[in-house]
Amino acid sequence: MATFKAIRIDKADKGTTAALTQFDEAELMDGDVTVAVEWSTVNYKDGLAIAGKAPVVRRFPMIAGIDFAGTVTQSSHPDWKAGDKVVANGWGMGETHLGAYAEKARVPGDWLVRLPANMSARDAMAIGTAGYTAMLSVLALERHGLTPDDGPVVVTGAAGGVGSVAIALLAKLGYQVIASTGRAAEADYLRGLGATEIIDRNELSGPAKPLAKERWAGGIDSVGSTTLANLLSMTKYRGAIAACGLAGGMDLPSSVAPFILRGVCLLGIDSVMCPIALRRTAWERLASDLDRGKLAEITREISLDEVLAKAPEILSGKVRGRIVVKIA
Ligand code: NDP
Secondary structure, three states: OOEEEEEEEEEOOOOEEEEEEEEEHHHOOOOOEEEEEEEEEOOHHHHHHHHOOOOOOOOOOEEOOOEEEEEEEEEOOOOOOOOOEEEEEOOOEOOOEOOOOEOEEEEOHHHOEEOOOOOOHHHHHHHHHHHHHHHHHHHHHHHHOOOHHHOOEEEOOOOOHHHHHHHHHHHHOOOOEEEEEOOHHHHHHHHHHOEEEEEEHHHHOOOOOOOOOOOEEEEEEOOOHHHHHHHHHOEEEEEEEEEOOOOOOOOOOOOOHHHHHHOOEEEEOOOOOOOHHHHHHHHHHHHHHOOHHHHHHHEEEEEHHHHHHHHHHHHHOOOOOEEEEEOO
16 A cells, blocks of 8 residues: 555544544545645644634545645646646645645646746745735735835735735835734844834724725735724725735624725735636746745745644744745
């Protein structure tokens, strides 16, 4: 029996269990491409899946992990051959399809994006789904027509994974970036990424007025709830906020005032089922627009064996920047 190392999630009497174990290759799910996974990462959703805190996993047994970078070993898909370097995010991996915390993955070839020529598999996963989501948010703001001349942009959950990459991207693109964080001690870290102003997240966490003083032309929000409501109420006339996260809650206690009185737009960002063409654009833009030196500064490396202990930490907001996981 051929096996490979993986983090397996099983259903238990109460909730779920997660363990590093040998997984039977015969249990791999359908797919026309097999990949030797080299790197993965720890995202907020991975923390939820491993801690069993939210119904992320919907098929058992499951291999956790929502994204990977690696090398194709076998393919019957016309676009891929053995030796190709690929990256995959979402599509239900780690939720309904066996995921990334494993030495081997089998997936439909249509899910894969070619690793940009000047990007290593490790860098791709240092970026990970968090960074790719930050890029999708930047692309949405650009589609809206936002430019650095329109005024400052705000990033919430600033010291987290999405927030850190969003700040680095926006600063490199010439935006004046206001970073909202609950961790005052990370002010130097956020300035190092390119933030020009740091605000305490408590300023944005109380109940939102329908409209408040206009402070920013755009923003990227990974927090949700009252924070997103405050962002909207403080957005300048015809500005836009890209909403991608719920670290502070899933609700949105807002009003229509920002939309109908200031023409503000709320741009929804989903990375999981994002169309393949937009994924390719996002990865190409990450390759050209993200400062790799800054990426290295925000990234820590752990082994697959360390994921079980590290993943739940992300749920308590203790993780700064990005964690990359060495699989092979
Ligand atoms: P992280 O945990 O790395 O970052 C989240 C940050 O949010 C924290 O670092 C903290 O930043 C802030 N935060 C945490 N808890 C609270 C709270 N109760 N109130 C206010 N702020 C809080 O997670 P990620 O960056 O990986 O993900 C961020 C969010 O984006 C998650 O909700 C995740 O599910 C979502 N996401 C969505 C995707 C999509 O497809 N739409 C894809 C990827 C992620 P600080 O300490 O600076 O205040």
